[in-house]
Amino acid sequence: MASIFNAMNKQLIPMERFNRDSQVVFFTGAGISAESGISTFRDPDGHWSKHDPMKLASQTGFQENPVMVLNWYADRREAIQKAKPNAAHRTISNFQKLFSNSVVITQNVDGLHERAGNRSIYELHGNIHRHKCNSCGTMIELAKRKMRIINRCACGGGVRPDVVWFGESLPLGTINAAFEAVQRCDLMFSIGTSAQVYPAAQLPVEAQSQGAFVIEINPEPTPFSHLADISVRQEAGLIMPQLYEEFHAQLK
Ligand SMILES: [Zn+2]
DSSP states (O other): OOOHIIIIIGGGSOGGGOOTTOOEEEEEOHHHHHTTTOOOTTSOOGGGGGSOHHHHSBHHHHHHOHHHHHHHHHHHHHHHHHOOOOHHHHHHHHHHHHOSSEEEEESOOSOHHHHTTOOSEEETTEEEEEEEETTTOOBOOOSSSSOOSOOBOTTSOBEEEEEOOBTOOOOHHHHHHHHHHHHTOSEEEEESOOSOSTTTTHHHHHHHHTTOEEEEEOSSOOTTTTTSSEEEOSOHHHHHHHHHHHHHHHOO
């Protein structure tokens, strides 16, 4: 199949720089989930689009109206359960068989990487399927998947999804582990991320500044596009399988 990638970029990948022991990072953002039909809460999808994202994903919003916030997350989880990992997620699993030293760093909270069989996943913004106490941070198992009732932690705190809200810090252990993986990587795939939200947006820049080869895949140009070693303006589900074939065929 002729494509932008095959026509223009194939010869640009310096295959001699990589082998099966190379350290590889797959860095992903909302774009890879969008290809599975998962919208961000900024997209118009039904009645929630009328709500202020700040009210749905902030400490203030949760304090003001916990029922509304929990209902919104319950609806999100329902939509996510119906969605399926796409060809890009599945191709990462194939790549991880090729490169045993590889990790996935994601800004997504939907758990699709795990469902696709990806491993060594760092979830910078948490996971919508996990819950914790809003006061003491204890992880809490849900009695009901939908969780429209406010459960209480033993300490009295309210139960909330374990996702990073506006104004909250990224989990320190996870962001540190992500930066360490990036600092030793030889090859990075930056997939479906707008490269605008820090500190996550710093990761491709960091990878490149310490010598990694960075391939960006995003339908739209990003602030990082002109820095990337290769920037492919295509959907990841289309390009990742082609890239995999290329690496699979040529890697020593
Ligand atoms: Zn608690």
